[in-house]
Amino acid sequence: MTLPLVIGNWKMNMLASEACDMARSLVDRLSATEGAEVVVAPPFTSLYPVSQIVKGSRLGLAGQNFCSEKKGAYTGEVSIEMLKDVGCGYALIGHSERRQLFGETDEEVNKKVHLAMQMGITAVVCVGETQDQRKAGETLNVIETQLSGCLAGLSSESIAHLAIAYEPVWAIGTGSNATPDQAVEIHKFIRKFLFGSQGFSEEIGARILYGGSVTPENCKELLGEEEIDGALVGGASLNFESFCAIIKSSLES
Ligand code: 13P
Numbered sequence: 001m002t003l004p005l006v007i008g009n010w011k012m013n014m015l016a017s018e019a020c021d022m023a024r025s026l027v028d029r030l031s032a033t034e035g036a037e038v039v040v041a042p043p044f045t046s047l048y049p050v051s052q053i054v055k056g057s058r059l060g061l062a063g064q065n066f067c068s069e070k071k072g073a074y075t076g077e078v079s080i081e082m083l084k085d086v087g088c089g090y091a092l093i094g095h096s097e098r099r100q101l102f103g104e105t106d107e108e109v110n111k112k113v114h115l116a117m118q119m120g121i122t123a124v125v126c127v128g129e130t131q132d133q134r135k136a137g138e139t140l141n142v143i144e145t146q147l148s149g150c151l152a153g154l155s156s157e158s159i160a161h162l163a164i165a166y167e168p169v170w171a172i173g174t175g176s177n178a179t180p181d182q183a184v185e186i187h188k189f190i191r192k193f194l195f196g197s198q199g200f201s202e203e204i205g206a207r208i209l210y211g212g213s214v215t216p217e218n219c220k221e222l223l224g225e226e227e228i229d230g231a232l233v234g235g236a237s238l239n240f241e242s243f244c245a246i247i248k249s250s251l252e253s
Helices: 016-031 044-054 080-085 096-102 106-119 131-135 139-150 157-161 180-197 219-223 240-252
Strands: 005-009 037-041 059-063 090-093 122-127 162-166 207-211 230-233
Touching: 005 090, 005 207, 005 240, 016 037, 016 044, 016 059, 016 240, 037 090, 044 059, 080 106, 090 106, 106 122, 106 139, 106 157, 122 139, 131 139, 139 180, 157 162, 162 180, 180 207, 180 219, 219 230, 219 240, 230 240
Parallel strands: 005 037, 005 230, 037 059, 059 090, 090 122, 122 162, 162 207, 207 230
Antiparallel strands: none
């Protein structure tokens, strides 16, 4: 049985001292809890200090983004090797905020996925439709286009280092989460894509997470679904007790 994966995406929140306090509290709490793979994705400036706190603990570290080039004259960018160097075992790739606000394309996401795999870093690839796309009945097409573009050229073995996060754009930061039925429909579709049309090995597996207004109140029924292997949590991961409640639910489900 694969452990549930719960990732806290702190986005552009928390100063380094706050991120360190939160990481310390999580490390303490996790040492007293069984199971669940728990990861936090602080802003770049907090990665190094937080890495010193999570070292040797059960709390994993993720970058929220990185450059699609390996190294060189790319002012303002951070490379995958730099993420690895500060102890990241995971990286979020293609979050809808990166796509919508910073113009990230499926091609760039694909380059990043390959770089992460080469580094042995687990790539958490985000996909999801907008409200308009859902209303127009285009959800499955959108997800399929994103998946085929983002995962092009991956080998079956590499998916051991892959997680897909289904994050409907209309559910992110809006307080209105997808219903378990809505999420399950898309998770099944993603699974079919990975292990059916793409021919990836189901035995190696790749976890499929749900993200979008996950809270302590709704996580039980979402994470209770067999199709949902974990959660990518934004707002609720900024509050220690809320995030811990979500981690606890993931274990009970
Ligand atoms: P919220 O949980 O705040 O809706 O954010 C979801 C998200 O974007 C996680 O990556």
